[in-house]
Amino acid sequence: MNNQSSIYKLFVKYLEDNCTPEEVRQLLLYFDDGENEKVLKALIRAELGFVEHDEGSIGKTETAVSKVKSIIIKEISDRSAHESKSKKNYSIKKWLKIAALWLVLIASTLLFFNQYFKNRYKFRNAKQLQYVVTRPAEKRILQLYDGTKIWLSPSSSLEYKDQLIGKFREVKLEGEAFFEVAKDKKHPFIIHTGQIQTEVVGTSFNIRAFEKQHKVTVTVVTGIVKVSVWSATNAKIKQVTLKPNQSADFTKETRTLKTDSVPNIQPEIKRRDGILTYNGTPVPDVIADFRRYYNLSIELENKSVQCLCYGEFDTTKPIKIVLDQLAAAINAKVVYKNERYILQGGCDER
Structure with missing residues (x-):
């Protein structure tokens, strides 16, 4: 029984509890061969749905396989030592040991499975994060995956993800930028600037939020914008809703948020240029x-x-x-x- 495809089918058949005693014996004997260890690893990953793995996850797989393999070898050794005993007694012991084997396998691989996807999720999120920084005298125009356009002013930075994750489209701004946000009612667009959170669905507006300046200013050209102040414990302190030709100023020292009208909105549009x-x-x-x-x-x-x-x-x-x-x-x-x-x-x- 050297064909790997046959071994895989037999492995799946065993998980479904459809193996005969002879097939179980063949499976155990096959894995007793050190050369077949790679097959065992592959079967464990296949049944758990693993596609990729990093260095940390490979180490956990090695540990799980070694533990399972040692129990398999012990099972075969015990079987040989007790062949003279009654078939009935041996059959009971054999099935108890096989049950123990799969309990160890499940415990080991589920631990690996959980850790693997935690690492995978962190890696995926880290990979999707994009950073753009403009130097003094440098401006940048960006277009995000959803069609949103951003004019990033000099000495500014933007952190964003290159695809939608979750319910929100989120970016982090330090400095100044003009936004033309693509409309998507199901996925609001949120800009984080220190203690200020600006939320829109589809609109155009300018944000000035330089770290060394004493205030943050949001000015709306089109659409509706919600501007919120958040505490260090992630609690919303205050929120205002802005319409076109309105602005909000958050003063850092006094932690006050006030709105004002903007009779002429053209200067805000020109700032992006x-x-x-x-x-x-x-x-x-x-x-x-x-x-x-x-x-x-x-x-x-x-x-x-x-x-x-x-x-x-x-x-x-x-x-x-x-x-x-x-x-x-x-x-x-x-x-x-x-x-x-x-x-x-x-x-x-x-």
């Missing part, structure tokens, strides 16, 4: 944006720090043009010294 509009924004925040978009050293003198900025700046243009425009807006001047730009004076000198 690097055209930045400010309407009474503190100049230090404007300079922080310029540093990210140009990857250059830009400093402010004390007077400029107190200024507010109004105007639109196209960051596709050279930095000198953009800084001259900002200086003119706040009545300051630009000085280039030691490979850095310095904004001197401003606003209160008018």
Whole structure:
């Protein structure tokens, strides 16, 4: 009985409790041969539905097979030593031992089976995670598996999965991005940004969530967006629902979440292309944006720090043009010294 296909059929037949005593004897004798150990391993995996395995799972298989094989050998040895006893007594002992053998087999392989799929699930999830990081002065446009488009701003990062797992489409954002989310009512799209969770079905909006800035801002262009604040213990503290031309600001220090109207939504759409509009924004925040978009050293003198900025700046243009425009807006001047730009004076000198 050297044919592996026949052994497999006999193995399955035994699991179904349809083997004759002679077939059981043939099966035990076959596995007593050390050269057939690979067949035993393959049969165990086949019956449990294993397709792939890593280094850890191979070790567990080796342990299970060794344990089963030692019991098989002992069974054959005991049978030979007791052949002179009555057939009835031997038959009872033989079946008890075979029952014990399969109990050990089931216990060992089920443990392996459970651990295997835990490892497999972790490996699969880790494999599906994708990371995109933009350097200063670098922008990226991404399209996810569901058709969602994302404009990732400079100095930002996005973590996402390359396929749907579970009920939600989830990403993790650090920095700024503009989203055009593909509509799917059955699988809401969720963006995690620190303590803030933004949930949509299909809509377009912008999120600014830089770690070093004191607030997170979500601005809606189309559709409906739910913005929630979560505690460190994963409890929802507060939630607001935004409609088009509305925004939500979460202030990190006070942990407050407030909404506001946005009369002109076009600046948010232009931001994805690097055209930045400010309407009474503190100049230090404007300079922080310029540093990210140009990857250059830009400093402010004390007077400029107190200024507010109004105007639109196209960051596709050279930095000198953009800084001259900002200086003119706040009545300051630009000085280039030691490979850095310095904004001197401003606003209160008018």
